[in-house]
Amino acid sequence: MTISRTTKIVLGVLTALVLALVYLPLGMVILNSFNTSSSFSWPPSGLTTNWWHAAWHNPDVRDSLRLSLEVAAMSTVIALVLGTMAALALARYRFFGQDAVSLLIILPIALPGIVTGLAFQNLFRSILNIDLGYWTIVVAHATFCIVTVFNNVLARLRRVGGNLEEASMDLGAGTFTTFRLVTFPALRSALLAGGLLAFALSFDEIIVTTFTAGGGTRTLPLWIYDHMFRPNDAPVVNVVAAALLVLSIVPIWLAQRLSQGEEMVGAR
Amino acid sequence: MQDVPRKRGVLHRHPRLRLGLLLSPPMLWLGVAYLTSLAVLLITAFWTTNTFTTEIERVWNLDNFRQLWNIDVYRTITIRTLWIAVLVTVVDALIAFPIAFFMAKVASRRWQRVLLIAVLMPLWASYLVKAYAWRAMFSGTGPLNWALDPIGLHLGYGLTATVITLAYLWLPYMILPMYAGLERVPDSVLEASADLGAKGGTTIRRVVLPILWPALFAGSIFTFSLTLGDYITVKIVGGTNQMIGNAVYDSALTGNNLPFAAALACVPVVIMLVYLAAVRRTGALDNL
Amino acid sequence: MRSVRTLATAAAVGAMILTFGGCGSSDDNKSSNGGATFTPPDLPMKKSLGKGEGAVSILAWAGYAEKEWVTPFEKATGCKATVKYFNTSDDAVNLIKSGDYDVVSASGDASLRMIAAGSVEPVNTDLVPNYKDVYPFLKDRPWNSVNGQMYGIPHGYGANLLMWNKKDVNPAPTDWSVVFGPDAAKYKGKVTAYDSPIYIADAALYLMNTKPDLKIKDPYALDQKQLDAAVALLKEQKKNVGEYWSDYAKEQSAFETGDTVVGTTWQVIASAVDPKKADVEAILPDSGSTGWSDTWMVATKSKHKNCAYLWMNDIISPKANAAVAQYFGESPSNPKACEFAAKGFCDTYHAGDAAYAAKIHYWNTPTAACLDGRKNVKCTDYQQWTQAWTEVKG
Numbered sequence: 001m002t003i004s005r006t007t008k009i010v011l012g013v014l015t016a017l018v019l020a021l022v023y024l025p026l027g028m029v030i031l032n033s034f035n036t037s038s039s040f041s042w043p044p045s046g047l048t049t050n051w052w053h054a055a056w057h058n059p060d061v062r063d064s065l066r067l068s069l070e071v072a073a074m075s076t077v078i079a080l081v082l083g084t085m086a087a088l089a090l091a092r093y094r095f096f097g098q099d100a101v102s103l104l105i106i107l108p109i110a111l112p113g114i115v116t117g118l119a120f121q122n123l124f125r126s127i128l129n130i131d132l133g134y135w136t137i138v139v140a141h142a143t144f145c146i147v148t149v150f151n152n153v154l155a156r157l158r159r160v161g162g163n164l165e166e167a168s169m170d171l172g173a174g175t176f177t178t179f180r181l182v183t184f185p186a187l188r189s190a191l192l193a194g195g196l197l198a199f200a201l202s203f204d205e206i207i208v209t210t211f212t213a214g215g216g217t218r219t220l221p222l223w224i225y226d227h228m229f230r231p232n233d234a235p236v237v238n239v240v241a242a243a244l245l246v247l248s249i250v251p252i253w254l255a256q257r258l259s260q261g262e263e264m265v266g267a268r
Numbered sequence: 269m270q271d272v273p274r275k276r277g278v279l280h281r282h283p284r285l286r287l288g289l290l291l292s293p294p295m296l297w298l299g300v301a302y303l304t305s306l307a308v309l310l311i312t313a314f315w316t317t318n319t320f321t322t323e324i325e326r327v328w329n330l331d332n333f334r335q336l337w338n339i340d341v342y343r344t345i346t347i348r349t350l351w352i353a354v355l356v357t358v359v360d361a362l363i364a365f366p367i368a369f370f371m372a373k374v375a376s377r378r379w380q381r382v383l384l385i386a387v388l389m390p391l392w393a394s395y396l397v398k399a400y401a402w403r404a405m406f407s408g409t410g411p412l413n414w415a416l417d418p419i420g421l422h423l424g425y426g427l428t429a430t431v432i433t434l435a436y437l438w439l440p441y442m443i444l445p446m447y448a449g450l451e452r453v454p455d456s457v458l459e460a461s462a463d464l465g466a467k468g469g470t471t472i473r474r475v476v477l478p479i480l481w482p483a484l485f486a487g488s489i490f491t492f493s494l495t496l497g498d499y500i501t502v503k504i505v506g507g508t509n510q511m512i513g514n515a516v517y518d519s520a521l522t523g524n525n526l527p528f529a530a531a532l533a534c535v536p537v538v539i540m541l542v543y544l545a546a547v548r549r550t551g552a553l554d555n556l
Numbered sequence: 557m558r559s560v561r562t563l564a565t566a567a568a569v570g571a572m573i574l575t576f577g578g579c580g581s582s583d584d585n586k587s588s589n590g591g592a593t594f595t596p597p598d599l600p601m602k603k604s605l606g607k608g609e610g611a612v613s614i615l616a617w618a619g620y621a622e623k624e625w626v627t628p629f630e631k632a633t634g635c636k637a638t639v640k641y642f643n644t645s646d647d648a649v650n651l652i653k654s655g656d657y658d659v660v661s662a663s664g665d666a667s668l669r670m671i672a673a674g675s676v677e678p679v680n681t682d683l684v685p686n687y688k689d690v691y692p693f694l695k696d697r698p699w700n701s702v703n704g705q706m707y708g709i710p711h712g713y714g715a716n717l718l719m720w721n722k723k724d725v726n727p728a729p730t731d732w733s734v735v736f737g738p739d740a741a742k743y744k745g746k747v748t749a750y751d752s753p754i755y756i757a758d759a760a761l762y763l764m765n766t767k768p769d770l771k772i773k774d775p776y777a778l779d780q781k782q783l784d785a786a787v788a789l790l791k792e793q794k795k796n797v798g799e800y801w802s803d804y805a806k807e808q809s810a811f812e813t814g815d816t817v818v819g820t821t822w823q824v825i826a827s828a829v830d831p832k833k834a835d836v837e838a839i840l841p842d843s844g845s846t847g848w849s850d851t852w853m854v855a856t857k858s859k860h861k862n863c864a865y866l867w868m869n870d871i872i873s874p875k876a877n878a879a880v881a882q883y884f885g886e887s888p889s890n891p892k893a894c895e896f897a898a899k900g901f902c903d904t905y906h907a908g909d910a911a912y913a914a915k916i917h918y919w920n921t922p923t924a925a926c927l928d929g930r931k932n933v934k935c936t937d938y939q940q941w942t943q944a945w946t947e948v949k950g
Contacts (some may be wrong), residue, residue, distance in 0.1 A: 008374050014366040019386055022439065025401035026393055028411075032404075045832065059623075078297075086294040093287045101291070103544070104298050106553055110489050110544055112497020112536045114513050115309075116302075118520055118529060122312060123305035126324070126526075143302050146294065175279040175286065200391050207497060207513075224396050225500075226618070234805045241397035248392030252385050317939065341947045403806075407813040424745070425799050425815070503751070504806070507799045510949045518753075518942055525939045 026245060033238040055239040064223035065240075071134065071219055072202040075141035079198045080191060082142070083149025088183075091157035092165075108144040116144060117211030124212065133217050140212040141205060145198035152194035153187055160186045196255045200248075220244075306537075313530035324526060332531035342515065346535055349511040352431055353495040357488045359435040360442040364487065365480070368446035373455065387443050395437060399504045402433040406505055425507035433505050438494050442487035449483025450476070485547040492543055496536040512536055596702050597674035599856055605683045605865055612863035614639045615648060615657040617850070619884045620711075625876040633870070635863035652676065655857035658864040662708065663850050664699035664920050671707050676853040678705050684869045689890045693910045699918065700851040708851035709868045711877060714886035714905070715847035715916045716750065716758065719821035719838040721811060731841040734818055736762045736789060740796040748807060748819030749793065751800035753938065753945035754919055757846050758820060759786040759793070761917060765843045774928035775846065776920040783936045783944060790948040800949070804828065811836055823905055824885025840906070840915055847916035848886075881905070 036046035055061055086105055090098060108116055120140045124130045164186070168178040206221040213222060224240065227233035279286050313332055316325050336342050371383045390398070405412040406429045413422055423429060453476065461471040499513030512535055520529035544553070612635040614621050621639045630637055640657065642648045648666050651657060652675045662670060670676045681687040687709060694700075694710035701707060720729055725743065733739055735747050736759065749755055760775035763785055772782050798816055801807035807825050810816035812833040826838035852871060854864045870876055874892035881888040882897055887905040894902035906912040920927060926935040936944075 008370075011366050011370040011374055015370040015383070018363055018367055019383075022386075022390055022436070025398055025405060025436070026390060028401045028404060029393065029397055032401075045830070082294040082297055085290045089287055089290040089294075093283070093290075095287060101295065102553065104303070105294070106489075106544075108298070108302060110493050110540055111306075112493050112513070112540065114497040114499065114516050115306075115533045115537055116497075118516065118526075118533055119302075119305040119309040122309050122526065122530075123301075126312075127308055139301060143298065146298070200388075204392065204395055206395060206500070221394060221396065224394050228396060228400060228803065228805050237394075237397065241394045245389065245393040248389055249385070252388050252392075256381055256385065335943075339943070339947065341950055344950060345946075400805075403809070407809070408815045409813045503802060508794055508797050508949060510946070514949075515946050518946060525942065528939075528943075 029238055029245070030242045033235065033242040035235065035238075051235040051239045055236045055243070058236060060218075060223060061220075061236070061240055064218050064220045067134070067217060068203055068220040071137050071141060072199045074138045075145050075202040076195050076198045078138070078142035079145035079149045080195050083146045083194060083198075084153050084187070084191065086146070087150050087153035087157055091154055092162055105147050105150050109147045113144075113205070113207035114211075116140065117208040120208070121211040132213060136212045137209055137217065137219065140208050141202040144208070145201055148197040148201065149191065149194035152190040152197075156187055156190035192255050196251060199251070309530045309533065312527050313534060315527045317525050317527055332528045333534075335528070336531050336535070342532070342535075345510060345512055345515055348427075348509070349496060349513075349536075350539065352427065352434065352511065353492050355431045356434045356438065356495050357442075357491040359431065360439055360487065360491050361446075361484055363435070363439060364442040364446050368443050368450055369476075371443075371447050372450035372453075373458070384447075387440050387447075391440050396500065398437060399433055399501050402429070402436065403504050425505050427506065427509055429505040429507070430502050430509065430511075433501050434491075434495055434498065437501065438491045441490035441494070442484075445483045445486040446480065449479055449486075453479050482551040485550050486553070489544070489547065489553075493536075493540055496539060596671045596707075599674060599677040601678040601680045601705075602683060602854075602861055602865065603680065606862045608633050608635045608863045608866055609860040610634055610863070611636045611638070612659065612860045612867055613637075613657045614867065615651055615660040616641060617661050617663070620661045620850075620871075620880060622879075622883060624883070625871075625879045629867065629870045629876065633863065633866045635860070635866055637867070649673070649675070652855055655855065657855050658858040658860045659867050660853050660855065661711070661850055662853050663848065664918055667699050667708065667851055667853065668702075670853060671702060674856055676707055677856045679708055679854060679868070681706050681709070683865050684709055684872075686869050686872045686874075686890060689874075689892055690872060691889060691891065691908050691910070691913075693913050694849065694889050697849070697918075699849065699920070708853035709872055710849060710851050710889045711872050712881055712884065712886040712889055713847060713849035713913065713916070713918070714822060715840050715845050715912075716820050717823060717826060717838040717845065718818075718841055719811070719826050719836050720818040721814070722835045722837055724814070724817040728837070729818070729841075730839075731765075731843045732758070732762045732845075733766070735796075735820070736793055737766075740793060740818075743818050744796045745798045746815065746817040747793070747796045748799060748801050748810060748816040749790075749797055750820050751802040753941040754846070755820070756783070756786050756790065756941050756944060756948075757917070757919070757922075759789045761844060761846060763789060773930075774920075774926075775917050776922050777927040777930065777935050778922065779926070779930075779933045779935055783940065787944050787948055791950075794948060794950070822885060827885075827904060840912060842915070844915045844917060846919060848919045849916075881907075 033051055034047045034049065036048045036050075083105075086101065089095075090102060117140065120136065120143075121132070124132060124136050130136060164182050165178050168182045169175075173181065204221060205219075206225060209219055209222060210225075213219065218226070220240070224237050227237050279289070312324065314328050314330070316327055316329060316331060367383075367387070371380055371387075375383055403425075404410050406423055406425055407413070408422075408424060413424075416423060457475060458471060461475045466474065495511075497513055499511060499517045502509055502511050502514065512532070516529050516532045516536075519525045519532055547553075614626075614637055616639060618641045621637070621641075626637050626639065629635070640651070642651055648660060648662060649669050652660050652670055653673065660670070660676070662676075667676075690710055694713065696704060696706065697710075700710055718729060718732060718734070720734070722728070724746070725734070729739070734743075735749065740747055750758070756778075757775040760772055760778055760782065763770055763782070764772040764775060767785070770782055770785055772778065778786060799806075799810065801810065801816075801819070804822075804825050807816065807819075807821060808828050811825075811829050814834065821838055823838065826836060829836050852868045854861060854868070858864050871880065872888075872890045872893075874890055875896045877888040877890045877893035878896035878901075881893060882901060887907040888894070888897070888902070891902075891908050894907055902908070922936060922938050922941055924934050924937045926933065
């Protein structure tokens with residue numbers, strides 16, 4: 001290795017410093033979830049576990065959490081299917097308009113969320129006359145989630161090449177058999193990485209959701225947005241955030257284990 | 269062997285059909301649902317609203333764009349937002365580089381995994397809660413000003429606070445592509461560069477940077493688009509400032525003037541399209 | 557989304573309805589002097605109350621139909637309630653047309669539009685036993701009645717107050733000049749203001765009291781010249797504003813940390829501020845203030861009118877009315893609610909204080925037809941206010 005010891009140490013210290021800075025506000029969130037003051041003013045006026053108790057027994061939190069999980073799961077599934085199809089098409093075929101297709105897939109994440117949200121709201125409400133709700137959120141979320149799956153899968157497909165698939169076909173396996181036995185296993189960790197990111201993107205999305213959720217549907221971020229504004233609920237929001245932070249270790253760790261650290265974020 | 273062709277089926281014999289079947293669902297989804305909604309939004313920008321009923325009147329005109337152009341405040345807001353986006357991107361790039369480099373080239377396999385989790389985890393904490401945590405940090409009596417006080421500095425709510433908070437929120441989106449990009453540089457290339465007599469700085473400039481640029485641009489697409497579309501952070505820590513997102517949101521939801529909001533929304537869209545076109549040649553889009 | 561901000565906007569939009577009423581479709585519009593001066597569609601009023609239909613579909617502002625009081629209502633009446641929240645008054649106006657909803661909570665800016673469109677029908681207040689208890693000063697108001705006929709049941713109101721930190725602001729202010737006048741410079745960077753176009757009315761109200769030559773008669777009826785004056789005042793004020801607030805928590809924490817020491821507020825925020833951190837006082841200045849007043853109405857196409865009436869009666873029943881008022885932070889419309897509210901709640905919110913209520917200029921939606929009855933000029937509408945607000949913030 002050419003990197004000198006000093007450089008390594010400097011880099012290591014910088015990394016530690018940045019991470020400390022990243023976790024400082026998160027630490028505040030956790031601390032505030034025990035703060036007796038109902039607004040997040042500093043320093044905490046005292047410590048209590050009341051908010052954790054209140055959050056645990058809050059049915060709205062549970063409803064919103066369930067809705068968020070359902071939305072994120074459905075969006076991820078759609079993104080996995082559509083993203084993989086698009087990636088297969090682009091990796092295994094040459095065709096006219098290839099660039100346009102990849103641009104179209106990137107567009108929903110490259111354009112600001114407020115534009116995507118406004119455009120979908122207008123389409124659903126003014127043009128199609130659909131009531132906003134679960135499915136309108138899913139459609140909007142899936143749209144910008146496709147790209148994360150697409151990129152991960154595409155990078156993997158380019159790396160493994162098409163030889164194995166051709167061999168499989170030559171040996172008589174059909175299109176679907178080949179996909180099931182050859183392509184899919186090669187893609188598994190890429191799908192996991194892409195799916196996980198899609199899930200995370202959808203789960204914490206607020207701007208597009210604001211525009212595509214109807215009055216009665218509240219995802220967790222929307223619930224948080226509503227309740228950060230009520231002095232007596234704000235601490236409960238902190239608890240929810242702290243809990244999510246701690247719980248988020250589980251899916252990430254699981255994904256890491258399953259993919260053995262390989263290409264976790266892929267070509268993100 | 270006779271039944272083999274049948275088993276392979278139509279799909280095997282017609283690659284173009286396979287391509288068509290693979291491509292049509294995602295293209296239908298994005299092309300029809302997404303592009304249509306964007307197109308409809310654009311068309312709406314050429315209509316007006318009846319000020320009594322707030323119903324949209326389908327009368328073609330350029331009034332919205334004319335207003336956008338003639339009223340100074342929208343130009344001010346656009347320029348301010350662009351500045352914020354540029355600063356956020358620069359700050360994120362500067363912070364992300366050492367971390368990404370350390371993760372990709374210095375850390376052991378085990379630590380790599382740990383660091384990756386550490387970088388990814390904040391993505392799961394609620395965006396709003398993080399923004400509010402920064403609000404507490406920037407408060408006159410908050411920890412940040414408590415720490416800065418001895419050196420005579422004071423950081424209140426305002427544009428600086430907005431840039432710092434947004435840079436914080438989008439940091440993982442910059443680290444990830446950079447890390448992925450650097451990981452693809454084989455260590456042997458760095459060694460070869462050194463063996464050929466290049467100093468550390470030269471290696472970074474001639475070997476690492478060319479690989480890093482596309483990754484950096486990929487990350488910047490996120491920081492740019494996320495910043496251009498944000499209207500919440502600036503409300504929380506931005507003092508009296510507003511960004512394009514606020515203007516769009518206010519026109520659409522508060523003022524019930526969708527046509528004007530649509531015209532306003534064209535501003536970030538045009539900026540992003542120009543930006544995409546500019547960074548496309550660098551290969552950034554493959555690094556997203 | 558059920559945020560306070562949208563609520564406030566909605567309330568503001570309610571005011572808008574009033575304007576629309578004033579200039580509604582021409583055949584309805586028999587012009588007269590100010591207020592709702594149109595003839596609404598001739599719709600029958602419910603004559604008698606039958607048995608509940610077993611279901612009711614409620615269209616409400618968030619916070620107005622929470623489980624806490626909806627569930628007891630369902631148990632008591634057998635009317636299974638489905639609640640749909642709306643985001644803005646315009647949403648409400650559109651949704652109620654569909655005929656899918658039985659009863660709606662309308663702000664002053666939506667109610668008259670619904671009446672004019674025939675989406676809601678006159679309310680027979682005799683069928684709402686609790687109505688007799690409602691404060692008289694909430695009855696027969698321009699945003700809930702036409703020509704003496706009630707179109708809904710008022711259920712709550714509130715004022716935008718002037719709040720300051722007693723430690724930092726001396727002498728104690730008595731009117732809005734502390735945020736709009738020269739005194740504001742003393743608190744440069746620590747003044748706050750409400751982040752919504754409707755806040756322009758606060759500036760207009762101040763000008764109405766201090767600049768008689770502008771001839772502002774109603775802070776929601778501003779011609780171009782008057783709007784320009786209000787905008788100029790707000791731009792001047794911005795130099796002293798530290799931040800604009802749009803939600804409870806933001807203002808509460810700003811006062812507690814001392815980042816803000818004076819500005820407009822709601823009673824619910826004033827009560828929430830931790831006295832150990834900031835010793836605040838909030839008043840309704842004698843010169844008046846802006847505020848909101850909301851009404852429950854029955855949809856013309858409703859198929860569950862009995863349940864709708866039962867709901868309207870229930871929501872202003874002492875217990876439910878107290879629950880809503882406390883949840884949302886406003887004054888109840890039924891004095892008997894005070895027995896069920898937390899101790900001192902009604903005093904804090906000045907429930908029933910008619911003199912206090914008279915000082916409130918309730919949110920109304922500005923429209924091109926001047927709300928103050930002027931015929932010779934065109935007033936500025938809410939869209940213009942929205943753009944003006946964007947300009948103020950710069």
